Amino acid sequence: MTAALIRPxxxxxxxxxxxxxxxxxxxxxxxxxxxMDVAQQMIFSAVLFVVALSLRRRGGRVVVLTMMGLSLAVSSRYIWWRVTQTMGVGSPVDFVLGTGLLLAELYAFVILALGYFQVLWPLNRKPVPLPADRSQWPSVDVFIPTYNEPLSVVRTTLLAASVIDWPADKINIYLLDDGRRDEFRAFCEELGVHYVTRTNNNHAKAGNI
Structure with a gap:
């Protein structure tokens, strides 16, 4: 009897x-x-705009999901309008260009929907405290790939990496220079950063790493 009551x-x-x-x-x-005619569409847009403004100052999961829903509703309505109202058969050039633009917009809509799906319900992971004994902390390697960037740009990144709040004996910083430039090598030696090059530039920065 108890099981029958609990199940529903x-x-x-x-x-x-x-x-x-x-x-x-x-x-x-x-x-x-x-x-919707033009007037109804304007009213619909104004209502959604007011709702979004009223929700943007509030927090919480329900508000985030509501904002996502409003965004998807507006985007879906636009895609529906594009497919049903703007894809008339004209000249071959108009058809090809219009179809290409529509495919690009559909791609952007799919990326938007997938992006929302990825952050729909994130996990609330709590950070794990590090051991009190610093000798048990993990080692960290920092890789900075570069090719055409000037030293004035990379210098800031290297300086920022060199002052990361981590034990000095537990961190290694590598500048991966596909440009093979002497001024970069000299600056790395001055800063105490590892300077690494390779004999080719295959696969750009992905290959550099």
Missing amino acids: RSVLPKLATWGLWLFGALLLVFVVAVP
Whole structure:
């Protein structure tokens, strides 16, 4: 009897969650596909703008998800309009250029959606404290690849890396110079940074690392 009473309690929250997701999906389809004239579109945009402004000062997971939903709704409505209202068959040149632009916009929309999916529900990991004994701290290697950047630009990066708050015997800084420049070598020797070059420049900075 007890098991029979407990089971519905564990199922109901899941059903409620799926129901909310289904309702949200149907609402999104309605918002995206419903036709609007210019005045209605202006009112719709103004309402979304006011809602976004009212939420931007608040924090919390619900607010973040709501802002993501508003962004996806507006972007989806634009994509729907582009596909259904602007892709008329004209000259071959117009069709090719219009299709290319649409594909670029679809690519940007997919990247936006995937980006939101990646940060939809991040894990709240707590930092692990380091041991009190510094001899047990891990060693850190810092790689700074460079090719065409002038020394005035790389100098700042090297100086910043050299003052990282980490035990000096536990950190190694390497300047990976694909330009093979003598002034870089001299500055690294002055700063106490490892200077590394290679005989070719295959695969650019990825190969340099």
